[in-house]
Amino acid sequence: MQANRSKNTSPELRVRAALRAAGLTGYRLHWKAAPGRPDVCFPGRRVAIQINGCFWHRCPFCGPSRPKTHPEFWEAKFSRNRERDERNARLMLEAGWTLLVVWECQLKRDRFESTMARLVAEVRAAGEGRLPAHVLDVGAPPVWRLRARRSRRRRRS
Template sequence: MVSLATHHVMQANKSKDTKPELKVRRALREAGLPGYRLHWKKASGKPDICYPGRKVAIFVNGCFWHRCPHCDLPLPKSNVEFWEAKFRRNRERDERDHLLLLQDGWTVVVVWECRLGRDRFEGTMRQVVREVERAGDGSRSGGRLVEAGAPEPWKLVTYHERLRRIRR
């Protein structure tokens, strides 16, 4: 059971129009890529930014709530069992939503909050813009997962590779 204070703190966290999400949206508009949908209900997981015609879903993930693989964030010290379960459910939900989109042939772009800092922002957004443009030129088919701003130049995982990893 969560304390009333913790409940209110969690309730106060925004799920839409966060600073990282606004930064990504502004950069997409500046790159000449307006016309996206926000939290489009027809796409699995209601992606933060969605280009239905191009079949691109962009998830802007907060490092704390989605447990960023790049940040070694510690668990909260109190009520550890609750937080472990909460974070596990978040990761499972993200995984499920990504797989459903990949099965339908979407390009899923995950942007981590830490990859939008001053020193990484431009490189990360170049990758995001390139993915949106590639999806629109018709040269790509099938589901793809892209982690924008990953340490590797391109971290691409096809739908089948992702399924193999999950089944292990």
């Protein structure tokens, strides 16, 4: 696990490049003053972007695989990661920040443009003060699509 980076990952770099291309500059990276040290912070807008890897944070949309060896260790590790994410989101809301969560699977080629368009729109809307503090999964598929995918999985088993 030593080779797995926590900062400047390829999904994070792609999001930052798209933010710059959209003209959204002035953000801070892993800012210590923000609760939970999110990946990208816009202090003036009180908006934070957390870019989650599907494997480590257990994406609810793509269902990443689980390691076969040492299942107790991995379940405890994933549980701690989820608890930390929930705690950080709660701290962000209590401090009045808007937290935008982007999942790695939503940054794939076919979904990247739509995900980034929504992310840029949310950052701009929060910067204008139109939205109260909230947590939003940016690029998440509609609920009806998730239900259909789950029912197909049940039929196969």
